[in-house]
Amino acid sequence: MMAEQKWEDFYCDEVLTGKTQVEKVLETEHSLAFYHTRPYYEVHIIVIPKKHILSFLAVTIEETDIMVDVLQVIRQVAAKLENEHGACTISTNIGSYQSNKHMHWHVHYGARIRDEQGRLLNDQQAK
Amino acid sequence: MMAEQKWEDFYCDEVLTGKTQVEKVLETEHSLAFYHTRPYYEVHIIVIPKKHILSFLAVTIEETDIMVDVLQVIRQVAAKLENEHGACTISTNIGSYQSNKHMHWHVHYGARIRDEQGRLLNDQQAK
Numbered sequence A, B: 001m002m003a004e005q006k007w008e009d010f011y012c013d014e015v016l017t018g019k020t021q022v023e024k025v026l027e028t029e030h031s032l033a034f035y036h037t038r039p040y041y042e043v044h045i046i047v048i049p050k051k052h053i054l055s056f057l058a059v060t061i062e063e064t065d066i067m068v069d070v071l072q073v074i075r076q077v078a079a080k081l082e083n084e085h086g087a088c089t090i091s092t093n094i095g096s097y098q099s100n101k102h103m104h105w106h107v108h109y110g111a112r113i114r115d116e117q118g119r120l121l122n123d124q125q126a127k
Helices: A010-015 A061-085 B010-015 B061-085
Strands: A024-027 A031-035 A041-049 A087-095 A105-112 B024-027 B031-035 B041-049 B087-095 B105-112
Touching (some): A024 A061, A031 A061, A041 A061, A061 A087, A061 A105, A087 B061, B024 B061, B031 B061, B061 B087, B061 B105
Antiparallel strands (some): A024 A031, A031 A041, A087 A105, A087 B087, B041 B105, B087 B105
16 A cells, blocks of 8 residues: 555645545535545544634634534534434544644544554454 | 442532532633543543533524633633643544533543543553
């Protein structure tokens, strides 16, 4: 397997341009929710603002409407997972924990299927 | 060690009443941030609304001001951890993943120190 290419901003460069096709879950004027292209959990959905915003800590007063829209999309996606699976976790990373420098929220359910390096865990490789 | 007592709402019953003393990080009119009494990570802060709200999915339009305040406190706590440690994760659980039925957000940095059952991991027990 080739080494995984790293983007500074995979969402602006690949997802929002359409260069990398994603399976959309929900789309609004300001936000996009889609299945993670390399999921870390059995069900793993990413929610991003279409505008480039570095992180949750970087959102400005002028971007409040965008943030509200992102949060509403997160709620809808989380409600979908709760309805289908009974549970989910919502999370976002800050600073050195944030690999991709475009604010993104994870909404996920089920067991972890990749390690920190992005390798599929053993029981998944065997499937 | 005695079995850990479980509360339906530890925050209303114990923390907000003051029955269980917590180390506060930040307090506003609507929100409280404090160090987790049984941390799952090396640095583990909890942010809650003072009003009883079941979960992030249960927030009503009338509770928008409270939610905005909670999110601002989360941002301040996350900025503090980024400043001190360079990173953090912000998360909340929904449905069966949410053990305590009062909305709470985790802001944490560092290695995991407890398992899912709340037991300290081996290298921590040895310390």
